[in-house]
Amino acid sequence: MIDATIWPALDYSRVPYRLYHDPEFYDREQARIFRGPAWNYLALEAEIPRPGDFRAAYVGDTPVIVNRDRDGEIRAFVNRCAHRGALVRRELCGNASEHICIYHQWCYALDGQLTAIPFRRGVRGEGGLDRDFDMGAHGLRPLRVAIANGAVFGTFCADAEPLETYLGEPILAELRRVLHRPVRVLGYTRQRIRANWKLYAENTRDNYHASLLHEFLVTFGLDRATQVGGVRMDARHRHNITWAEADSDTDETARSAYNGANIRNDHLRLREPGLVGFRRERTDNLNLIITSIFPGMVLAVISNSLAIRQIRPRGVGEVEVHQTLLGYEDDTPDMALHRLHQANLVGPAGLVSMEDGEAIELAHRASRPDRDRMTVIELGGGGVISDRDYRVNDVPLRGFWSYYAELLDIEPAGAVR
């Protein structure tokens, strides 16, 4: 039974393990979050610049095509033939004037409309479809599309709130700040983690772990609990921005706070220190901005590496983290090379991110057998969910669960929001 009694605490400071493991939650999430009123990141406008350009994407575990039609309009629809339910577009990306299912060659235009069916009238007057078969009712299922600073979002829900309202001002400001000039895709990485997707979504909102689990960050001062930083959420607390300011602490203050542990740059020294060098390129001095957009988008700025991650659930026990690495169109050759160097920091082999795959697999594995036990989310205190201007907190995880409960219709009376 999925109902509001699942929550042991009204401030979402306790999450029973069954939420990560029970298939009934997974199915409900797909229906009520991903195919519900949430806006899902699909692609960048820059990835499909010309009419006919298309890319494969996912909304939850539903395969989606996003393309630019002949009029230059961006459209998205489910990648599934109306006839037999087969995947229509098999390539990851390309350019096409229509989408044709290989199975029986039903043909769809770039706006998703069904335009042609082979042997529609049969052969020699025999067979084929009845005359009243409605072509118009058998297009590819469309998504509503909206764009924010070149990032394309889609939703299945016709009456979902506008994208701008959904994101809220703090998140829109982050998109403006990072995607403020034309971007160039540098490449993609994919990582398959044997853990529930929500463990990854929580991890990106967890300010507490970054400066403990990721020793590389700590050692080289890229991310330490002693930096000036904090968390900032939208009004509904479903999204989060984790931020930290460059050079806002010293090795000495860090060494004393960590009591000597982890701070080892006295003996651990990079032969190529440029790898971690932060070149200021915005008006702010932030060298870490991790923006998590509910349900599955992460815009990650770590030093000068820029990436958009998409969390793609693959059943209750596996998630793919798909990452698009970015630079700017007008990067100098030197800056372009710097970004390729700093791509070493992130992704499945990232010097500051490889640990995440291991950590959330450990959490998934050990929580599975005992589903009525629960996680503890209390760093920065329980109770009210609000922004913090310090780093040792995991408050945004409770924001995530609060909105999750609302969408799954299991929000208990008197719960914090």
Added chain:
Amino acid sequence: MTLDPVSLMALFADYSGLLDAGRYDAWLALFATECRYTIMPRENHEQGLPAALIFCDSRAMLEDRIEALRDANKYNIHNDRHVVGLPRIVGERAGGGVDVEAPFAVYQSDQEGETRLFATGLYCIRVALDAHGTARIADALVLLDTAAVPTLLSTPL
């Protein structure tokens, strides 16, 4: 020394055997003083995109990667087993160097004794002769067919 197929097979045997044994310093010694090491998802390579999973364009960066692996990163406790196919010489370079390709598979085993196929791909390697006539790796491009990396990628391929 000339770079015939047998000596290249010996080089690949050293390369994979040293990695699987965790002897990273000896593995690093197989590289030339000026070298490049890249693990690139096939997806990016085919689309002409430059970003890699691991990109070290100097010996120093490669040494940093190994140092971080030993001293800073935490990752799944595992053993790798490389299986390298027959090398194929695809080009010859001035000074006795060659371009060589070899397919590979890497199986990964955990502490419970469970093994999974971790990665398959193609080594595209430029081998050069150093001043002593010893074969050294000047450029290793590891083209990764298994672009969806299982769990995480820590130890070099």
